[in-house]
Amino acid sequence: MVSTLSGKIVELTELTLDDAAALSAAAAENRDSYTHAHVPADVEAMRRWVDQALAARAASRQLPWAIRRAHTGEIIGTTSFHLEHWPWPGRTTTPPTPDAVEIGSTWLAHSAQRTGANREAKLLLLDYAFTDWQVHRVRFRTDVRNTRSRRAIESLGATLDGILRADFSDPDATVRDSAYYSILATEWPALRASLVTA
Numbered sequence: 001m002v003s004t005l006s007g008k009i010v011e012l013t014e015l016t017l018d019d020a021a022a023l024s025a026a027a028a029e030n031r032d033s034y035t036h037a038h039v040p041a042d043v044e045a046m047r048r049w050v051d052q053a054l055a056a057r058a059a060s061r062q063l064p065w066a067i068r069r070a071h072t073g074e075i076i077g078t079t080s081f082h083l084e085h086w087p088w089p090g091r092t093t094t095p096p097t098p099d100a101v102e103i104g105s106t107w108l109a110h111s112a113q114r115t116g117a118n119r120e121a122k123l124l125l126l127d128y129a130f131t132d133w134q135v136h137r138v139r140f141r142t143d144v145r146n147t148r149s150r151r152a153i154e155s156l157g158a159t160l161d162g163i164l165r166a167d168f169s170d171p172d173a174t175v176r177d178s179a180y181y182s183i184l185a186t187e188w189p190a191l192r193a194s195l196v197t198a
Helices: 017-027 043-058 117-132 147-155 188-197
Strands: 004-006 010-014 062-069 075-084 100-108 137-143 159-169 175-184
Touching (some): 004 117, 010 117, 017 062, 017 075, 062 100, 062 117, 100 117, 117 137, 117 147, 137 147, 137 159, 147 175
Parallel strands (some): 100 137
Antiparallel strands (some): 004 010, 062 075, 075 100, 137 175, 159 175
């Protein structure tokens, strides 16, 4: 698996425990936009979050990334592939690449929001998932109330698959409904062409 994905605005590097302090500083810029996102609020909480992400990576369930500014290397957020390995007939071992992924656990520092960083990070991940791994589907999940996140996902051409009620815990200690979106492998070539030229 590749360890770095590079664009003009951002570079994605595999997350390490050494990234926790920089992620904590990025998250502390302004927390007003994290109403519907689980973003650790201090260094120790961020270190625990990174530890959990790395444990999930070791178990082949997740591939977490640090999002960096391409020209400076400054960490400005994080995102992840959540990996799915389907139980195909005759499959007896976990293959090196997933059958499908969810792109999630994404957040950006306040200063990196509305800069194109999120869109480019998503495009880098989509292209890698469909081109290198040849997954069948990429899924996105967000709080049904998070209109900003939903607009960003829809701008990628993802299709709303439906609303799953009482799907997840919310940072405000309520139970949230989630909007699920997806892009299929058969849809990606045309979507990629339109997104790259947009």
